[in-house]
Amino acid sequence: MVRDVEYENNNIGYDEQYPEGGIKCKNFEICEDILPKWWYDCKGCYICTNCDIQFGTWEGTGVRRTGKGILPVVDNVECPICLEVKRSITQPNCEHTLCIECFKRCYYGAEGPIFPYSEEIEDEYYRDSGNGKWKDYHPLIDKWEIDCEKWEENRIEREDSEEHLRKCPMCRK
Secondary structure, three states, rough: OOOHHHHHHHHHHHHHOOOOEEEOOOOHHOOOOEEEHHHHHHHHHOOHHHHHHHHHOEEEEEEEOOOOOOOOOOEEEEEOOOOOOEEEEEEOOOOEEHHHHHHHHHOOOOOOOOOOOOOOHHHHHHHOOOHHHHHHOOHHHHHHHHHHHHHHHHHHHHHOOHHHOOOOOOOOH
């Protein structure tokens, strides 16, 4: 792949890790990952490590994976899961499509429990979680912590039982 300066200039992204700006992964609509500006010099592509592992072609110890790497986005397609017509993504191992929301749910699984208070309180909680004040002033945090522990305990079991979700619902590739 040849360096694509136009792509770099048109896909500048900002996040906490790269406040000065980085380059969006070619699968940004799925992974929402920002790459450092030096990424192409090191990797020779515009795809994050997570997308490369999940959707790319590679060979490891006794494992061979063949995928597209960059998943094409298509507008106005009916999703076979939710049956809504919206922006969709092509499956990594075939040409069938799913809407982006259903694709994320299938490939990344269900999200854990949602923090019960505002983002400001959540930020403060993570900075100072060792302090006992949280349960006194914010009673829902105790329930949230219990829910998170249960969710984490069941995560590996869910991943094993939901392996079929990472396959195309149409052709099972």
